[in-house]
Amino acid sequence: xxxxxxxxxxxxxxxxxxxxxxxxxxxxxxxxxxxxxxxxxxxxxxxxxxxxxxxxxxxxxxxxxxxxxxxxxxxxxxxxxxxxxxxxxxxxxxxxxxxxxxxxxxxxxxxxxxxxxxxxxxxxxxxxxxxxxxxxxxxxxxxxxxxxxxxxxxxxxxxxxxxxxxxxxxxxxxxxxxxxxxxxxxxxxxxxxxxxxxxxxxxxxxxxxx
Amino acid sequence: xxxxxxxxxxxxxxxxxxxxxxxxxxxxxxxxxxxxxxxxxxxxxxxxxxxxxxxxxxxxxxxxxxxxxxxxxxxxxxxxxxxxxxxxxxxxxxxxxxxxxxxxxxxxxxxxxxxxxxxxxxxxxxxxxxxxxxxxxxxxxxxxxxxxxxxxxxxxxxxxxxxxxxxxxxxxxxxxxxxxxxxxxxxxxxxxxxxxxxxxxxxxxxxxxx
Amino acid sequence: xxxxxxxxxxxxxxxxxxxxxxxxxxxxxxxxxxxxxxxxxxxxxxxxxxxxxxxxxxxxxxxxxxxxxxxxxxxxxxxxxxxxxxxxxxxxxxxxxxxxxxxxxxxxxxxxxxxxxxxxxxxxxxxxxxxxxxxxxxxxxxxxxxxxxxxxxxxxxxxxxxxxxxxxxxxxxxxxxxxxxxxxxxxxxxxxxxxxxxxxxxxxxxxxxx
Amino acid sequence: xxxxxxxxxxxxxxxxxxxxxxxxxxxxxxxxxxxxxxxxxxxxxxxxxxxxxxxxxxxxxxxxxxxxxxxxxxxxxxxxxxxxxxxxxxxxxxxxxxxxxxxxxxxxxxxxxxxxxxxxxxxxxxxxxxxxxxxxxxxxxxxxxxxxxxxxxxxxxxxxxxxxxxxxxxxxxxxxxxxxxxxxxxxxxxxxxxxxxxxxxxxxxxxxxx
Numbered sequence: 001x002x003x004x005x006x007x008x009x010x011x012x013x014x015x016x017x018x019x020x021x022x023x024x025x026x027x028x029x030x031x032x033x034x035x036x037x038x039x040x041x042x043x044x045x046x047x048x049x050x051x052x053x054x055x056x057x058x059x060x061x062x063x064x065x066x067x068x069x070x071x072x073x074x075x076x077x078x079x080x081x082x083x084x085x086x087x088x089x090x091x092x093x094x095x096x097x098x099x100x101x102x103x104x105x106x107x108x109x110x111x112x113x114x115x116x117x118x119x120x121x122x123x124x125x126x127x128x129x130x131x132x133x134x135x136x137x138x139x140x141x142x143x144x145x146x147x148x149x150x151x152x153x154x155x156x157x158x159x160x161x162x163x164x165x166x167x168x169x170x171x172x173x174x175x176x177x178x179x180x181x182x183x184x185x186x187x188x189x190x191x192x193x194x195x196x197x198x199x200x201x202x203x204x205x206x207x208x209x210x
Numbered sequence: 211x212x213x214x215x216x217x218x219x220x221x222x223x224x225x226x227x228x229x230x231x232x233x234x235x236x237x238x239x240x241x242x243x244x245x246x247x248x249x250x251x252x253x254x255x256x257x258x259x260x261x262x263x264x265x266x267x268x269x270x271x272x273x274x275x276x277x278x279x280x281x282x283x284x285x286x287x288x289x290x291x292x293x294x295x296x297x298x299x300x301x302x303x304x305x306x307x308x309x310x311x312x313x314x315x316x317x318x319x320x321x322x323x324x325x326x327x328x329x330x331x332x333x334x335x336x337x338x339x340x341x342x343x344x345x346x347x348x349x350x351x352x353x354x355x356x357x358x359x360x361x362x363x364x365x366x367x368x369x370x371x372x373x374x375x376x377x378x379x380x381x382x383x384x385x386x387x388x389x390x391x392x393x394x395x396x397x398x399x400x401x402x403x404x405x406x407x408x409x410x411x412x413x414x415x416x417x418x419x420x
Numbered sequence: 421x422x423x424x425x426x427x428x429x430x431x432x433x434x435x436x437x438x439x440x441x442x443x444x445x446x447x448x449x450x451x452x453x454x455x456x457x458x459x460x461x462x463x464x465x466x467x468x469x470x471x472x473x474x475x476x477x478x479x480x481x482x483x484x485x486x487x488x489x490x491x492x493x494x495x496x497x498x499x500x501x502x503x504x505x506x507x508x509x510x511x512x513x514x515x516x517x518x519x520x521x522x523x524x525x526x527x528x529x530x531x532x533x534x535x536x537x538x539x540x541x542x543x544x545x546x547x548x549x550x551x552x553x554x555x556x557x558x559x560x561x562x563x564x565x566x567x568x569x570x571x572x573x574x575x576x577x578x579x580x581x582x583x584x585x586x587x588x589x590x591x592x593x594x595x596x597x598x599x600x601x602x603x604x605x606x607x608x609x610x611x612x613x614x615x616x617x618x619x620x621x622x623x624x625x626x627x628x629x630x
Numbered sequence: 631x632x633x634x635x636x637x638x639x640x641x642x643x644x645x646x647x648x649x650x651x652x653x654x655x656x657x658x659x660x661x662x663x664x665x666x667x668x669x670x671x672x673x674x675x676x677x678x679x680x681x682x683x684x685x686x687x688x689x690x691x692x693x694x695x696x697x698x699x700x701x702x703x704x705x706x707x708x709x710x711x712x713x714x715x716x717x718x719x720x721x722x723x724x725x726x727x728x729x730x731x732x733x734x735x736x737x738x739x740x741x742x743x744x745x746x747x748x749x750x751x752x753x754x755x756x757x758x759x760x761x762x763x764x765x766x767x768x769x770x771x772x773x774x775x776x777x778x779x780x781x782x783x784x785x786x787x788x789x790x791x792x793x794x795x796x797x798x799x800x801x802x803x804x805x806x807x808x809x810x811x812x813x814x815x816x817x818x819x820x821x822x823x824x825x826x827x828x829x830x831x832x833x834x835x836x837x838x839x840x
Contacts, residue, residue, distance in 0.1 A: 011291075014287060016647065017234075017647065018234050020644060020648045021230055021441075021444075022234045022237055024234075024647075024651025024654075024655060025234060025655060027725075027729070027732050028652060028655040028659060028735075029238060029242070031732045031733055031736055032659070036739045036740045036743050037740075037743075042744070045748055070725050074718060077641070088284060089408075092280060095276075095283070102238045103244075105241065105242075106244050109246045113247075114249070114252070117255055119255050197722055198722070221497070223436075224440055227436065227440035228444050228447075228493070231441055231443075231445070231654075232444045235444060235445060298494060302490060305486075305490050309447070312447055313454075315448075315451065315452075316454050319456045320472075323459050324459070327468050328465055329465050329469050330468065431707070431711075434707060437650035437651075441651055445654060445655060446658065449658065511704070512828075515703070518657060522658045523664075525658075525661065526664050529666045533669050534672070537675055539678045
């Protein structure tokens with residue numbers, strides 16, 4: 001007999017559908033805050049160029065958040081590909097993850113507006129931390145409840161945990177750097193994201209990011 | 211001979227596509243109203259922290275609406291998984307359901323802005339009521355027109371009705387609490403959503419939420 | 421040998437993906453203009469109720485545009501289901517159709533803001549006309565270039581043309597009514613959309629809407 | 631043994647999902663800046679007509695960007711259809727492409743607001759250039775790493791490169807025309823996009839656009 005919300009291929013497909021939807025929107029929303037300069041304030045080519053260059057912090061934080069979204073999109077996808085079945089709670093954990101993805105445009109704007117404030121860096125870091133925490137919880141729940149595909153060996157299981165923890169450790173170092181100056185924090189986190197996004201083959205970096 | 215809009219697997223897939231799209235957007239839009247504090251009003255770390263903490267009601271209503279979206283996403287999915295075929299009217303009922311999902315960011319903002327007003331709680335509750343009503347109507351229509359999968363037994367059919375009614379009864383109690391004070395209403399509804407989202411195994415709560 | 425952009429099942433799937441995406445966004449964007457009343461202007465439950473009731477024209481045009489989106493979503497789906505293959509031009513016609521779907525939130529807002537102006541009704545009608553024109557052109561192009569599925573008979577082909585023309589005739593009558601008064605126009609068009617959305621079985625209405 | 635993020639059919643499907651999502655949102659966002667005239671400034675049918683006609687530059691740039699999105703949607707699709715497998719780096723290149731698609735509404739608004747400024751044309755052109763560059767890089771990476779489907783011959787591989795370069799050459803000419811006057815630039819680019827979107831069969835134009 002069929003029962004409501006039994007684990008099914010359709011259920012997996014819907015998680016994918018809503019996840020890619022939220023990522024696509026978040027990717028586009030973080031751009032929305034890059035606002036076109038007001039026409040009243042611009043009277044020459046030079047002033048327009050100046051007004052566009054003044055948007056530099058927004059482009060910087062856009063690049064940062066674009067990389068962050070990229071990394072977590074792969075993170076979610078890597079996990080999802082290794083999980084064979086899902087129940088309502090695992091789906092709920094995935095939605096919690098999406099709730100923090102949806103908050104990323106807010107954290108990004110805050111950072112762009114208050115680049116020189118430590119609190120803005122901490123809020124951004126907290127967002128990264130919650131994203132990692134929900135991914136970790138999903139994997140842990142799937143691991144405990146025998147939802148991981150059978151052909152995933154113990155080493156791969158550990159690798160997934162390790163990657164999340166390593167990335168969080170790096171971001172925590174980045175966040176701590178705001179004790180010196182917030183811009184150093186942002187630069188460090190941006191560098192970490194660049195390394196992750198480029199997925200380098202060089203063995204030292206490979207080891208570092210797991 | 212092929213006729214336009216005959217029930218088909220593609221038709222089912224499109225309902226899923228537009229549903230997950232609307233949920234993904236609603237999930238992201240409710241965040242859009244959490245606005246970054248104005249730079250002019252903030253001159254120190256302390257003031258920025260204060261400005262962020264002042265956003266607390268928005269985070270509260272975001273959490274509430276995130277949970278609500280989660281619950282109805284599962285509700286729609288549970289029904290959809292049990293329905294074998296669909297016609298244009300059933301699809302229209304599903305779109306009506308989505309119309310009220312699309313209104314949820316409005317109801318949420320209203321609630322966040324007017325936490326202490328009964329009317330705001332009632333509008334939010336009305337939105338929940340219409341979501342339940344359209345889900346109920348869909349199931350009733352599918353039941354009457356032999357569109358439910360054959361291997362769904364009579365008990366499961368009843369369970370789907372019962373769950374909708376039980377949830378609505380709990381929210382009605384929550385809404386009625388605004389006669390005492392609106393914040394009590396919101397707290398109660400938030401608690402109900404938390405229980406639903408957590409999908410507890412404890413038998414008493416299980417019985418309560420069906 | 422494989423060539424770029426050959427007609428394929430994947431190509432069909434992508435048309436569906438982008439179409440459902442645009443509809444989901446349009447459905448949600450028309451709500452965005454229903455703005456929460458300003459907190460400064462509201463000091464009592466009565467004033468809040470009044471402010472919400474003052475949003476009535478927006479809810480009216482939301483309902484209208486929701487119904488319009490529903491009708492065209494089914495229209496696009498009906499055609500798409502009967503077309504066996506697609507080339508780049510047919511896909512471009514479909515994207516043109518989507519461009520006018522994307523304009524619907526604009527036409528809707530204009531109508532809500534200028535309910536008593538004929539120009540607003542005419543712009544809305546022009547949007548409906550262009551939606552019908554692009555659907556008609558798609559079907560005509562598919563018909564001419566042998567892209568319709570083989571098991572679609574001549575009568576069904578004609579029916580698709582007829583339905584588009586009949587709907588446009590009804591909306592043209594509706595638009596013409598704005599010579600008397602714009603509100604009559606809107607009421608008539610709203611009625612037409614309600615009949616289409618309800619997809620009545622009564623034979624007289626059936627005949628009328630084809 | 632299964633490893634995280636191994637090339638898979640699911641991975642390909644997710645690239646498609648997020649790509650169509652971003653395109654659907656970009657298509658809709660470029661409309662958002664076409665704002666309904668303020669009610670206070672309009673007191674007669676004539677004034678409303680005037681206010682709508684004053685939106686002409688926005689409709690022009692909307693048409694331009696709609697065509698641009700169409701062209702790159704097909705460009706991405708053409709490539710994706712010829713690529714048999716994908717790794718994380720190729721997916722990252724695809725996301726970089728999407729990051730510039732997401733920037734298109736910004737470039738479009740800038741152009742609409744500053745039609746008569748060369749800088750606005752150059753920013754728009756830079757956006758087109760980056761879109762071409764990321765597409766070129768994706769194809770080059772897939773080509774170098776044996777990810778292109780086996781039944782794609784050498785000529786088709788070259789054709790994909792050539793098309794990208796030809797389109798960029800035409801846009802570069804268009805951008806250079808802003809040395810004479812920005813409107814000439816926009817007109818030329820608009821003409822190029824129209825030709826691409828119409829995908830003409832006439833042999834001269836065919837040869838020109840490859």
